[in-house]
Amino acid sequence: MYLVALTGGIASGKSTVAKRLAEHGAVRIDADQLAREVVEPGTDALQNIANTFGEQLVLPDGSLDRASLGAAVFGHPEQLVKLNAIVHPAVQQLTRERIAEAEAADPDAIIVYDVPLLVEGKLPHPFEQVIVVSAPDELRIDRLITHRGMSRSDAERRIASQVSEAERLAIADIVIDSTGTLADTLTRADALWLTLRAQAEAKA
Numbered sequence: 001m002y003l004v005a006l007t008g009g010i011a012s013g014k015s016t017v018a019k020r021l022a023e024h025g026a027v028r029i030d031a032d033q034l035a036r037e038v039v040e041p042g043t044d045a046l047q048n049i050a051n052t053f054g055e056q057l058v059l060p061d062g063s064l065d066r067a068s069l070g071a072a073v074f075g076h077p078e079q080l081v082k083l084n085a086i087v088h089p090a091v092q093q094l095t096r097e098r099i100a101e102a103e104a105a106d107p108d109a110i111i112v113y114d115v116p117l118l119v120e121g122k123l124p125h126p127f128e129q130v131i132v133v134s135a136p137d138e139l140r141i142d143r144l145i146t147h148r149g150m151s152r153s154d155a156e157r158r159i160a161s162q163v164s165e166a167e168r169l170a171i172a173d174i175v176i177d178s179t180g181t182l183a184d185t186l187t188r189a190d191a192l193w194l195t196l197r198a199q200a201e202a203k204a
């Protein structure tokens with residue numbers, strides 16, 4: 001297998017790039033998706049969240065009230081630390097399992113771990129390459145307001161909950177600039193795929 005990490009701040013276009021790579025044939029493992037799976041109704045992590053942040057965070061149908069939990073943690077670093085301590089170990093365990101499954105299914109797979117918090121999570125870096133999708137804070141705030149209907153203050157709080165762009169760029173092997181049009185980003189993702197395939201073949 002050829003395992004790379006793809007990271008970027010919120011609304012950098014990281015998932016846009018990861019999905020494009022998956023269309024070309026990469027196996028995408030999406031940390032945001034795993035973070036949803038580990039808090040599904042009936043999980044230990046969800047019970048832990050209820051114990052820590054209050055039973056009212058579990059909705060009548062048994063699912064997590066994501067909007068309320070987001071309001072409780074973003075802008076409140078000491079609360080975010082508590083949430084991360086509950087969710088991140090479970091996400092890391094599931095990540096290891098999904099990587100092992102992808103490798104078992106195809107030993108030559110190019111696996112893209114789509115992970116917003118690579119720097120914050122201080123994961124060991126078993127990755128062949130760390131790819132950072134990059135755009136300035138102000139542009140990402142605009143995207144959160146325009147495409148996700150967030151208020152400016154919510155967008156700023158999310159960005160403030162993550163490391164700076166400079167800290168992400170410091171760990172990058174490859175940088176994908178996403179300040180152009182969406183089509184520009186997709187073109188860069190296509191070129192990235194050719195690079196990754198060549199690197200994977202050279203390693204094999």
Ligand SMILES: CC(C)(COP(=O)(O)OP(=O)(O)OC[C@H]1O[C@@H](n2cnc3c(N)ncnc32)[C@H](O)[C@@H]1O)[C@@H](O)C(=O)NCCC(=O)NCCS
Nearest residue numbers: 009010031032035066069070083084087091116117161162
């Ligand atoms: C607080 C929660 C319920 C809010 O849910 P919501 O649906 O509003 O956001 P969603 O999960 O889709 O995340 C959107 C983006 O927010 C940012 N973000 C999410 N969690 C975090 C975090 N702990 N620290 C910093 N940024 C974060 C990421 O850029 C992510 O891509 C949720 O984000 C959560 O459970 N976070 C903790 C788990 C986590 O760290 N997930 C990130 C990948 S492991």
Ligand SMILES: Nc1ncnc2c1ncn2[C@@H]1O[C@H](COP(=O)(O)OP(=O)(O)OP(=O)(O)O)[C@@H](O)[C@H]1O
Nearest residue numbers: 010011012013014015016143147178180181182185
């Ligand atoms: N040049 C661009 N490159 C990438 N995305 C763009 C660009 N211009 C606008 N966008 C929009 O910005 C948003 C980026 O979303 P995307 O889910 O790819 O980001 P993300 O970095 O994965 O965010 P998150 O951390 O929330 O998962 C999308 O709505 C996308 O259409």
